[in-house]
Amino acid sequence: MIRMVLTGLEQLEIRDMEESELIPGPDEVGVDVLACAVCRTDAKMWEQGHRDLLFPRVLGHEMVVRDREGRLCTVWPGKSCGECRYCLMGRENLCEDMKITGFHNDGAFAHRILVPEKSLIPLPRNMDPVTACFAEPVGCVVNAFEKLPAEPGARVLIFGGGTMGLITALYAKSLGLNPLIIEKHEDKISRVSSFVSAWEIPLVKETHESRFQIVINACPDFIAFCQAITKVDKASHISFFSGISKNEEIETNLLNLVHYKEAVVSGAYGMKKSDMEKALPFIRNHEKELRLLVEEILPPESAPGLMPKVLSGKYLKYVLDFSGELTGSSRPLSAEPSSPAVPAPKAQDTGKGSLPGRIRKQLPQTGLLARTLAGIHPLSRDLVSRAVAKMDNKTKPLGALGRLEDLGIRMSLIQNRLTPEIRQKNIFVFAGDHGITEEGVSAYPAEVTGQMVENFLNGGAAINVLCRHHNIDMKVVDMGVIKEFSPHPDLIRAKVAKGTRNFALQDAMTREELILALESGMKIFLEAHAAKPVDIVGLGEMGIGNTTSASAMISVITGISPARAAGRGTGVDNKGLEHKIEVIEKVLNFHCPDPGDGFQILQKIGGFEIAGIAGAALAAASKGCAVVLDGVISTAAGLAALLIHPDIQGYLISGHKSVEKAQEAALAHMDLTPVIDFDMRLGEGTGAALAMDAAEAACKIMTQMASFEEARISRSTPR
Numbered sequence: 001m002i003r004m005v006l007t008g009l010e011q012l013e014i015r016d017m018e019e020s021e022l023i024p025g026p027d028e029v030g031v032d033v034l035a036c037a038v039c040r041t042d043a044k045m046w047e048q049g050h051r052d053l054l055f056p057r058v059l060g061h062e063m064v065v066r067d068r069e070g071r072l073c074t075v076w077p078g079k080s081c082g083e084c085r086y087c088l089m090g091r092e093n094l095c096e097d098m099k100i101t102g103f104h105n106d107g108a109f110a111h112r113i114l115v116p117e118k119s120l121i122p123l124p125r126n127m128d129p130v131t132a133c134f135a136e137p138v139g140c141v142v143n144a145f146e147k148l149p150a151e152p153g154a155r156v157l158i159f160g161g162g163t164m165g166l167i168t169a170l171y172a173k174s175l176g177l178n179p180l181i182i183e184k185h186e187d188k189i190s191r192v193s194s195f196v197s198a199w200e201i202p203l204v205k206e207t208h209e210s211r212f213q214i215v216i217n218a219c220p221d222f223i224a225f226c227q228a229i230t231k232v233d234k235a236s237h238i239s240f241f242s243g244i245s246k247n248e249e250i251e252t253n254l255l256n257l258v259h260y261k262e263a264v265v266s267g268a269y270g271m272k273k274s275d276m277e278k279a280l281p282f283i284r285n286h287e288k289e290l291r292l293l294v295e296e297i298l299p300p301e302s303a304p305g306l307m308p309k310v311l312s313g314k315y316l317k318y319v320l321d322f323s324g325e326l327t328g329s330s331r332p333l334s335a336e337p338s339s340p341a342v343p344a345p346k347a348q349d350t351g352k353g354s355l356p357g358r359i360r361k362q363l364p365q366t367g368l369l370a371r372t373l374a375g376i377h378p379l380s381r382d383l384v385s386r387a388v389a390k391m392d393n394k395t396k397p398l399g400a401l402g403r404l405e406d407l408g409i410r411m412s413l414i415q416n417r418l419t420p421e422i423r424q425k426n427i428f429v430f431a432g433d434h435g436i437t438e439e440g441v442s443a444y445p446a447e448v449t450g451q452m453v454e455n456f457l458n459g460g461a462a463i464n465v466l467c468r469h470h471n472i473d474m475k476v477v478d479m480g481v482i483k484e485f486s487p488h489p490d491l492i493r494a495k496v497a498k499g500t501r502n503f504a505l506q507d508a509m510t511r512e513e514l515i516l517a518l519e520s521g522m523k524i525f526l527e528a529h530a531a532k533p534v535d536i537v538g539l540g541e542m543g544i545g546n547t548t549s550a551s552a553m554i555s556v557i558t559g560i561s562p563a564r565a566a567g568r569g570t571g572v573d574n575k576g577l578e579h580k581i582e583v584i585e586k587v588l589n590f591h592c593p594d595p596g597d598g599f600q601i602l603q604k605i606g607g608f609e610i611a612g613i614a615g616a617a618l619a620a621a622s623k624g625c626a627v628v629l630d631g632v633i634s635t636a637a638g639l640a641a642l643l644i645h646p647d648i649q650g651y652l653i654s655g656h657k658s659v660e661k662a663q664e665a666a667l668a669h670m671d672l673t674p675v676i677d678f679d680m681r682l683g684e685g686t687g688a689a690l691a692m693d694a695a696e697a698a699c700k701i702m703t704q705m706a707s708f709e710e711a712r713i714s715r716s717t718p719r
Helices: 040-048 137-145 164-174 184-196 222-231 252-259 273-285 287-291 301-311 356-362 367-376 384-392 403-415 437-438 447-457 461-470 511-531 546-558 575-590 598-605 608-622 631-642 645-653 662-670 688-706
Strands: 004-009 010-015 028-038 060-065 074-075 112-116 121-124 157-158 178-182 214-217 231-242 263-266 294-298 317-321 425-432 471-482 491-493 536-542 624-628 652-653 655-660 676-680
Touching: 004 287, 004 301, 010 157, 010 301, 028 074, 028 301, 060 137, 060 645, 112 471, 121 273, 121 491, 137 164, 137 273, 157 164, 157 222, 157 263, 164 178, 164 184, 164 273, 164 287, 164 471, 178 287, 184 688, 214 471, 222 231, 222 252, 222 546, 252 273, 273 287, 273 367, 294 301, 367 511, 367 608, 367 655, 384 403, 403 624, 403 645, 403 688, 425 447, 425 688, 437 511, 437 575, 447 471, 447 608, 447 676, 461 631, 471 511, 471 608, 511 598, 511 608, 536 608, 536 631, 536 688, 546 575, 546 598, 546 608, 546 662, 575 598, 608 624, 608 631, 608 645, 624 688, 631 645, 631 652, 645 652, 652 655, 652 662, 652 688, 655 662, 676 688
Parallel strands: 157 178, 157 214, 214 231, 231 263, 294 317, 425 471, 425 536, 471 491, 536 624, 624 652, 655 676
Antiparallel strands: 004 010, 028 060, 028 112, 028 317, 060 074, 074 121
16 A cells, blocks of 8 residues: 655655554544545645645545445545534534645545544445545535525626536536636647537637626636626626635726625635535536546556646646556547738928928927937838839739738838848837726736736747747837836836826826827837847837727727727727727717827827837837837827828838727728738737738848849740
């Protein structure tokens, strides 16, 4: 006989055991372990320990045992005092002096263990011992649903498609409810596809639906809990089922929705013995379904190697076979997851070095802002016909390279030469928080802005990957994030303030803050250009709430309605989108901004990062550098910059077509066509990074592809 002993962090040792080591105490009995499932809690103890966990300790609490009379039993893993207030209330899972098997006392990662005799729960006759290992997790679900109204037909939203989420959905369906699971990870979706399809449980990555009667968080993601508050209907219930990751913050504005909706939040912790007893008939009736949740049945010696897999969250349930009779059977596993045209610019005949009268009225006459705007000149018309002729004379049918041809011509005009070249590529990701989030316009809390900036600085975001792949120098600019960041070589500190004001109630920023934000964006580009001349710059962003700002700006400037301008941003649901439209309508009626005044629009309803992008775009144009806008946010910034100085139009390139409808109206207003269309809606500058690579390819087509004369190919040669 053996047992697995946790002797320290990530140290699970296999040791022989003797009968003499198991001397029952008062009210205890010795039992033989047939099977024990590996719980994520076991794996967390292995990796992180716990302040109340004493080494050495034998883990394991999801067990099936044989008692001294030969009966198969499951075991309630608690030992309550029976005397405290909670025990007397019949809620012994909250006992003041609770002792837990596998935590306070040695558990079932062993051939034989001691358990409290009153914790034994006999199994129904001929029950499968493998599926009986689910008695503890199913008991937890039973405990949660005891606190929820189970009206037939009620809509239940479950966050998390792991083992607990699937059991929760199956149990909800057994009660006549209509469950929907949200699971964001494709590898897990692949693994559970056979389960959800067999039992017709819908599973999606996101949903725009809301007003669910019950919402349950079956995963530790605090974002899921935040979204649960937005998804639950009035006078309905949230089950706080899974504990969430530590040291996260939930906005009070979000918590206020619990107040306004009169939503009921019910905690659900562990289970009572009676919950496990109620779980057994459910398990008996759903053995076939639960078998699909068993990844593999393995010998106990496999336990140490299983811990990293369980922690990864990719897999379902592993069961250790101590009887030697179950190994080899497992669920049928699904497949393992694999571990526009850019038109030639229109000339703007404003006179070199001069500023239109409207611009002169809008801005201060001195300082970096005035000097930068004075340095912007329209693209020359002189090279247009020669650039088009050069591209047409390449060894290809006319127009055969589509938008690459337009892009090559555009780069020739920006660089004012027929041999355009991209030697230096930069991307700046401007970040800022928005007071408008107080109006509940985002599916994510404002804290995510700071968290994503940290992700950028750690090199883990999509934009980091694309910049490394395409050899683009990337910097993150803190224009107004609430969070403070430690010094980092890729961080530029340009914080105007800790987030804009709530522009539903007042201007987003003061005039002084606007000028500072614009000039900061200009300075950031100009300093980079002075260090190493930049040929093309991409402008990305990060800021929870900034699609509301961008949508409002685009609505004002282009004249489209707030309903057409408002998009889902980070993924608001249908009800959230309706609310977002209402907020934008209220904002525009409140401010009535001048649709031709870029400064006023930015000040009243813009964002610090949006103003920073506009400033950087203006500075880049002043130095003859191509400017690649990303999605709807940077497009809105480019639109404001175009109002401030129309001569930048020729320097602007639309990186990609966003799924946000407002961008389409903005690009039409700017006479720009996106370079790529990948159905992207991420932001960060990802679309710009891909378009910059296309621009570099277009330059090489312009300079390296042979003409008909150079290749000695007749134009009449059929192709």
